[in-house]
Amino acid sequence: MSLIATAKNSNTVPAGRHLAELVDIEAGNSQYGPTYKWILTVQAGKTRQRLTAVTSQKAGQAAKWRQGAEALLGRPLKDQETVDLLRFVGTVCDINVTRETVSGKNGGTMVVNRIQGLRPAHQQKRLESAPVPRGAELTDDDASPEGDDVPF
Numbered sequence: 001m002s003l004i005a006t007a008k009n010s011n012t013v014p015a016g017r018h019l020a021e022l023v024d025i026e027a028g029n030s031q032y033g034p035t036y037k038w039i040l041t042v043q044a045g046k047t048r049q050r051l052t053a054v055t056s057q058k059a060g061q062a063a064k065w066r067q068g069a070e071a072l073l074g075r076p077l078k079d080q081e082t083v084d085l086l087r088f089v090g091t092v093c094d095i096n097v098t099r100e101t102v103s104g105k106n107g108g109t110m111v112v113n114r115i116q117g118l119r120p121a122h123q124q125k126r127l128e129s130a131p132v133p134r135g136a137e138l139t140d141d142d143a144s145p146e147g148d149d150v151p152f
Helices: 064-073
Strands: 016-030 033-044 047-056 092-103 109-120 138-140
Touching (some): 016 047, 047 064, 047 109
Parallel strands (some): 047 138
Antiparallel strands (some): 016 033
């Protein structure tokens, strides 16, 4: 009798600029406070992969969610202005993806993606409708003490 297992290397997206579709934004909590989880599908060659980015819900001018919302709106938010972040779901974005080696569980290391520079894509088109592979979700939710760990 055999029990066969296959090792699989990281599912990270290659570093560089990619088209991504914002498929959802969810409110949540971390050990540092309230968060927004931005869920995107990224066109990486002929396949699509899912990336997530977690930002705090802090509302100052340097807040990552605010920078993303302002980029997608194409203008700065005014003081006390409210915005429904779900209005951006379905938006095709241009993102810059980097790869970073971080400490993993049990003392090991792992390679994760970081999203830097989210902005609307000039070509507003939907990504190909190929299903996102199960297990391709890459989560950048190791929130920093400030809660904003993903630079948009």
